[in-house]
Amino acid sequence: METPSYTIELTENIRTGLPHPGRQAYERVALCEPDFVFKHRTKFENSQKQKMLVNGYLTTAASQRYEVFANSLTCVNCGVTGSYFALERDIGTARAGGPFYFNLYAITKDGYEILMTKDHIVPKAQGGNNHISNMQTMCKVCNEKKGRTTESELKVQGSGMRVS
Numbered sequence: 001m002e003t004p005s006y007t008i009e010l011t012e013n014i015r016t017g018l019p020h021p022g023r024q025a026y027e028r029v030a031l032c033e034p035d036f037v038f039k040h041r042t043k044f045e046n047s048q049k050q051k052m053l054v055n056g057y058l059t060t061a062a063s064q065r066y067e068v069f070a071n072s073l074t075c076v077n078c079g080v081t082g083s084y085f086a087l088e089r090d091i092g093t094a095r096a097g098g099p100f101y102f103n104l105y106a107i108t109k110d111g112y113e114i115l116m117t118k119d120h121i122v123p124k125a126q127g128g129n130n131h132i133s134n135m136q137t138m139c140k141v142c143n144e145k146k147g148r149t150t151e152s153e154l155k156v157q158g159s160g161m162r163v164s
C-alpha cells in the first residue's frame with residue numbers, strides 16, 4: 001500500500017524551534033491543529049504499523065495515543081487542554097535518527113508547554129490492561145505525580161516547561 005503524504009504549512013516558530021529548557025534535545029519539524037492528526041490517522045490495531053508522510057517525514061499513522069486524545073484533549077486531573085501536535089523526535093539519545101512522532105502539547109496560562117500523555121486508569125502494576133477503555137488523557141506533570149502518589153493525592157503545581 002502506498003504511504004499517504006500530507007503537507008503542513010510551516011510557521012516561523014517551527015523553523016526556529018521553541019526553547020524548551022528541562023527537556024532533552026529534540027528536533028521539531030512541524031506543528032498542527034489536533035484535527036489534522038485525527039483526520040489523517042488510521043484505525044489503531046495492535047499489529048498495525050501504518051505510516052504516513054508529513055512534509056516528507058515518515059511517522060506513524062496509527063497510534064493508540066491518537067485514539068485517547070481524540071476522545072479527550074484535556075488532562076483528567078488538572079484540566080489543561082492539548083491545543084496542538086508537534087512532529088518531532090529526540091536527538092542525542094539512543095533514538096537519534098529514529099522516526100518522528102506527533103506529540104500533543106498544552107500551553108498553560110503561565111506560558112508553559114506541557115506534553116500530554118495517555119494514562120492507564122488502572123495502573124498496569126495493579127492489573128490494568130492496555131485497552132482503550134483503560135486509557136485517559138493526562139498531562140505529563142500530573143502523570144509523573146501519579147506515578148509517585150495515589151490519584152487522590154494528586155495536586156497540580158505550576159511546573160512544566162517555559163515556552164519562551
Ligand SMILES: [Zn+2]
Nearest residue numbers: 075078139142
Ligand atoms: Zn494535568
